[in-house]
Amino acid sequence: MSVINVGQAVVLGAIEGVTEFLPVSSTGHLKIAEGLMDIPVDDDAVVGFSAVIQVGAIAAVLVYFFKDIVRIVSAWGRGLRDREERTSHDYKFAWWVIYATIPIVIVGLAAKPLIEGPLASLWVVAGSLIAGSAVMWAADQMGRHKRGEDDTSFKDAMLVGSSQILALLFPGFSRSGATMSTALILDLDRVAATRLSFFLGIPALTGAGLYELKDALGTGVGVAPLVVGTVVSFVVAYGSIAWLLKFVAKHSFNAFVIYRVVIGVLLFGLLASNTL
Numbered sequence: 001m002s003v004i005n006v007g008q009a010v011v012l013g014a015i016e017g018v019t020e021f022l023p024v025s026s027t028g029h030l031k032i033a034e035g036l037m038d039i040p041v042d043d044d045a046v047v048g049f050s051a052v053i054q055v056g057a058i059a060a061v062l063v064y065f066f067k068d069i070v071r072i073v074s075a076w077g078r079g080l081r082d083r084e085e086r087t088s089h090d091y092k093f094a095w096w097v098i099y100a101t102i103p104i105v106i107v108g109l110a111a112k113p114l115i116e117g118p119l120a121s122l123w124v125v126a127g128s129l130i131a132g133s134a135v136m137w138a139a140d141q142m143g144r145h146k147r148g149e150d151d152t153s154f155k156d157a158m159l160v161g162s163s164q165i166l167a168l169l170f171p172g173f174s175r176s177g178a179t180m181s182t183a184l185i186l187d188l189d190r191v192a193a194t195r196l197s198f199f200l201g202i203p204a205l206t207g208a209g210l211y212e213l214k215d216a217l218g219t220g221v222g223v224a225p226l227v228v229g230t231v232v233s234f235v236v237a238y239g240s241i242a243w244l245l246k247f248v249a250k251h252s253f254n255a256f257v258i259y260r261v262v263i264g265v266l267l268f269g270l271l272a273s274n275t276l
Contacts, residue, residue, distance in 0.1 A: 023181075025175075145190060148188075
């Protein structure tokens with residue numbers, strides 16, 4: 001019998017779709033929901049399921065930014081064939097995304113036992129939600145928001161890409177929150193920071209989902225829950241992306257900071273009272 005049924009997969013897919021790209025921690029919200037539904041959060045199959053349904057959210061990014069991705073990939077392909085094309089920003093940006101993904105891959109493989117073991121604790125999630133909120137608030141205050149997407153550099157991509165490690169090691173910190181905060185500290189404006197977070201998340205999250213697929217299928221999650229969770233994640237994530245880009249164009253990240261603190265404190269309370 002699958003450790004996650006179809007109904008639970010719908011709920012988890014919706015949560016993944018809403019929270020993957022918002023700086024509130026999709027992993028943290030998934031673990032809280034799994035705990036409330038009595039799903040073992042540290043089970044290999046459950047960890048694998050969470051990684052696989054992220055592919056649905058990534059597919060939403062691919063569809064939403066299809067024209068941008070085609071432009072960047074085309075520039076990269078032309079640059080491989082023609083030296084003169086290698087001066088374009090899109091060609092360089094494609095390589096930067098590849099290079100910036102390497103650190104999280106290395107750490108992810110090396111620290112897999114910790115990530116799927118002690119660091120999967122809901123106590124870690126609660127602490128990381130609050131700690132990440134402090135970082136996000138400070139970054140939004142420190143950043144001068146003066147640089148756009150065309151002003152990004154190799155250094156920006158590497159620092160922002162490497163910051164994904166924080167979310168990998170401390171579920172609750174939020175991959176989006178870590179990358180956006182780092183970009184803001186580097187003085188990118190909020191829209192540029194958000195878009196950079198999206199692009200850098202594509203290879204990292206896709207790779208994680210494909211890598212965990214064997215665990216999800218081989219140790220207790222049926223095909224039906226995986227498919228349903230991934231499809232729901234895609235649909236909800238598409239709407240979430242559109243909303244977030246409009247929101248950050250006119251607002252600070254303070255609403256997300258307050259929300260994260262409230263959820264973190266609530267989770268500490270639920271854990272302390274043995275409700276979770």
